[in-house]
Amino acid sequence: MDVGNPWLNIGIFLLFVVVTLVIVVRVSRTTTSVGDFYHGGRSFSGRQNGIAIAGDYLSAASFLGIVGAVALYGYDGLLYSVGFLVAWLVALLLVAEPLRNTGKYTMADVLSFRMKQRPVRTAAATSTLAITFFYLLAQMAGAGALVSLLLGVESRAGQSLVIAIVGALMIVYVMIGGMKGTTWVQIIKAVLLIAAVGVMTVWIMASNGFNLSALLGRAVDAHPEGGAILEPMLQYGTSDTSKIGFVSLAIALVFGAAGLPHVLMRFYTVPSAKEARRSVVWAISLIGFFYLCTLVLGYAAVYLVGADTIRNAPGGSNAAAPALAYELGGTLLLGIIAAVAFATILAVVAGLTITASASFAHDVYNGVLKEGKASPEKEVKVARRTAVVIGAISIVGGILAAEQNVAFLVSLAFAIAASANLPSILFSLYWKRFNTRGSTWSIYGGLLSALLLITFSPVVSGSETAMIAGADFAWFPLSNPAIVSVPLGFFLAWLGTVTSKEHNDAKQAEMEVRSMTGAGAERAASH
Structure with a gap:
């Protein structure tokens, strides 16, 4: 395949x-406090934060992976888009506003608000670092996999x-700009990505007389499976196990987003609860438009590039979007799409890194090791050092995982977020009885069960596409553990709570008032 x-x-x-980099350096001059570094001084409007959330959320897996999935599997590939988009309704309706009202810098602020600080902060930081690591690994490995196609390396x-x-x-x-710099990188990247995808979509629709039926008809004629690409279960209907596997994947996608720490942290960058809601509405609108475009791009790639060509290209299904760009606009459009793809990876990994460094510095270093007594300056210094360490680890991990299954790493991050984080977040916000034991059991139980089931799944061994070729120690039949680990996380949250007598009525009442009204949130955020 010619890469231009x-x-x-x-x-x-x-x-x-x-x-x-010029923007980040200029922004860094206004990053003077711990709040500036962690949440940008809450200086971003709902619109700006919504665009940044879209930039954070639309990773290379969304851009390259979904277009390729639609090109190869039609309707089933589009189900990824539906899952990712519906997930935002969960975040908007249940999480965004109360999380922003209750927290300060990280997810652990919410979980530990009315509980014992040290065990809950340690558990929350552990799950945050685990999710961030696997998400980072996927993005870094994706960067390496794309090089062979986009840059000819x-x-x-x-x-x-x-x-x-x-x-x-x-x-x-992250070191220079903190959250302010990272946010502007994400805003620029989101505008570039959505603009590029929008232009390609309009181009394709114009060539089909803005008739979606004509576009789908050409795709059906060109695809080896014919009309099956317009019907469900081309990819997931081969057996009862694959159908259950699809349900498990859907659970991870729909519930995972509301528990992703790097997405949740973005709600702290706005000045009010109203702006938090507004930012999610902006994010849903932009992400929804993007995913509608992936439908057009995916089906267009079928007849302009060819399903077999995509399947056999370097990078497999990830090649669909760049190859389509080359067919449409030649070398220049491919160059733009290549740059956007790498900008996408860069923006997402920056957001992940600042989340992980903030979680370690604020929750582990200050909250656990220093018992909340560390100075703000020392905390930011630790956060910056942590960013360097996380960056170095992710570079090494990305190099080692460059030829591994990237989809596995992303699905693992979503599964852990849905299993470990979401039960604790929802119960912390909405269940008066919830306590420390319930939170820690839920987080550790969801985290360990997801890791255990993935380890012994066909994704790691026992299948043609397994990470460890030739090995077979898989006893769990599904590729994604969410159908087991998510209910287990909720069950452990309930079980841990009812077997413990701990309950703080005063703190619970304060949290309820603050999460619903925002009263007291501004004062806490300024300290």
Whole structure:
């Protein structure tokens, strides 16, 4: 497959890097306090934060993966889009406003509000770091996998170099700009990504007389499976196990987003609960538009590129969007799409890194080790050092996982978020009886069960696409554990709570008032 001009691809990407670095350096001059570093001084409007959330949420897996999935599997590929989008309704209706009202910097602020600080903060930080690590690993490995297609670099050393560059840039963004700098990177990236996808969609629809039926008809004629790409269960209907596996995947996608720490942290960057709700509405609108575009791009790739060509291309289904760009606009459009793809990875890993560094510095270092007595300056210094360590680990991990199953790592992050974080978040906000034992049992139980089931699933061994080729120790038949681990997380939250007599009426009443009205949230945020 022709990838156009690799030097043009690199040039456009470097232009994005230079522009965003200039912005980050300018923004860094206003990053003077711990609040500026963690939540940007709550200085972003709902619209700005909504665009940044879209930039944080629309990863390379969304852009490249879903277009490829629709091209290969039609309707079933689109179900990823539906799951990701519906997840935002859960976040909007149940989590966004009370989380912002109750918390200060991290998810653990909410979970530990009316409970024992040390065990809950330790558990929340553990799940945050686990989710962030696997999500980071997926993005870094994705960067390496895309190199062979987009930049014409086929050697393992070349891919490793690109992963190291992405990691180094990520560290620079977080170290210099904190949350303010990271947010502006995400805003710029979101505008570029949605604009690029929108232009390609309008281009394709115009070539079909803005007739969606004509587009779908051409896709049906070109696809080896014919009309089956317009019907459910082409990918997931091969057996009863695969159907149950799809339900499990859907549970992870729908409930995972509301528990992703790097997404939840974005709600703290707005000045009020009203702006938090507004930011989610903006995010839903932009993400919804994006996912509608993936339908058009995926089906267009079927007849413009060809399903077999996509399947056999470097990067497999990830090649669909770049190959479609090349067919539509030649070398220039491919260069723009290549740059947008790498900008997507860069923005997402920056958001993940600041979340992980904030969680360690605020929850583990200050909340647990220093019992809340560390100075703000020392806390930010630890956060910056943590960003360097996380960046270095993710670079090494990304290099080692460059040829592994990236989808596995993303689904694992979503499954852990839905299993470990969401039960504790919802019960903390809405169940008066909920206590420390319930929270820690839920977090550790959801985390460990998700990790255990994934380890012994066909994703790791016992299948053609397994991470460990030739090995077979899989006894759990599903690729995603959410159908077991999510209900288990909720059950353990209930069981731990009812077997403990701990209950703080005064703190619970304060949390209820604050989460519903926002009263007291501004005073707490300023300290």
